[in-house]
Amino acid sequence: MRRPGFNCGSGGRPIACLTPGDIEVLQRYWWGVALLMATASPLHAEERDYCPTRPGLGITPCTIAPKHVSVEVALTDWTLDNQPDRRTDALLGGDTAVRIGLTDSVEAQFGWTPYAHVRTRDKASQSVATAKGVGDATIGFKANLLHPDGAGLSIAVQPFVTIPVARVPLGAGNWGGGIIAPVTFDVTKALNLAATTEVDAAVDGDGMGRHIAYSEIAGLDIKIARTLSATFEAEVLRDEDPAGKTTQALASGSLAWRAKDTLQFDAGAVAGLNRAAPDVELYVGVSQRF
Template identity: 65%
Template sequence: MKRAIAVGLLLLTATPALGQERDYCPTRPGLGTTPCTISPKRVSVETALTDWTRDDQTDERSDTVLIGDSFVRVGVSDSIEAQVGWTPYGHVRTRDKASGAIDSKGRVGDVTIGAKANLLHPDGSGLSIAVQPFAKLPVGRKPVGAGTWGAGVIVPATYDLSDTLNLATTTEIDAAVDEAGHGRHLAYSEVIGLEFKLSSALSATFEGKVTRDEDPGGATTKGLASASLAWAARDDLQLDIGAVAGLNRSAPDLELYLGVSRRF
């Protein structure tokens, strides 16, 4: 009897430990997001150390640099996590091609709050699906902040095609802020990507994204292509680098970024 009780207590105490051993799955890098959730009582801090975007349009060119753009995920239950994101600093430099005038602004960005509920396989294995509603709070100011609140919902899904190949999709529908800085309109996007596991620690991801934005000032359709590398330096630490290229005139020309993700 004593032996049976001892074995039972051992199994009870081992169960939470097994839950903590779920593989780390940051949302970085790339254009889409992941359906897996952080284990209960664990925290993931995912930061773009630097992020530069160039947008060269017919009448002007803008360069945007974000520093420390961060996303924090907190495990609430086995399949639910709470989320908060914030851009502590962004700098936008715009040059008018006709006059040569240059306008530079440094601003704090907005705060994003949300949650993710995994519907199937919270560790991201096999076929995994989640729902992620969010809201953006107008903490910052334009041109880094949006100027007023926005909201939306993201539905990410992944499927393991093999031990080394993973198919991912991310569907998003937003009540996006109007370019004028007040009011909201419909915007929606779709991301499709393939992740290749090159080794136990290194993976490469290739994605395509199409966004339709029904802004009252002028509707646009943007196409993007992305390539990124992620290196798991340790079980709880990932470094990443990536590039995004615009595929049509409405999309920004180029984005380069470098980031780090750490689980606590």
């Protein structure tokens, strides 16, 4: 549930165009983000190591220091879901998360996918359905309860709401939300254990109601060198959609390279471990603190 608002669905349903009202909302949103980024001043903020949420399946409990802004972008993200009756390829471009430090332990969060392309091929009829456009947006905040710099034992809670600015199958088609609870623990200076628990009020497949979905992620982060780290994770995700309940098992590996103190590049892969899970996901991204 790294992107709660993105829903590949089963394909075949057309995407509708954004209304002028949707466009106006998005314009105001990004102008607001740009204004906050322009006014953020690192000179007066608490000095703290940069802790991007990227890469990987889970999230970090550390928060951005006050008056700092973190912009984290998936430059390219491709997912293949090859089921017995269909094959779905989903490509995201510029999937963006903006984190704004409000206090020593609280940050505001905004997320949006400016481009998504979903191609679904029905294996029985060989028909192909495609959809492209924007994805859903998310807003929320993260409140750290212990060690906001992520040192030692760090714990946080992160509630969020998904805004249905996209249309099915590029979005969920309705409002959703949830809460995430990440925990990390430094075993040594080079070894970090992580766990992320998430519970969602996920949108039903028909877009008419909501149901519970929940997941647990366990991870191990290894600092290979001063500027290079590797993360290995496993996830179990249960979705109680009335149209069909599923349990997905996933494994992930990723690398992060710190080009400088405020700039990170990453790449990763996710593999499905059972039939219900997508087969593979590949991505590359970048994170910058201002």
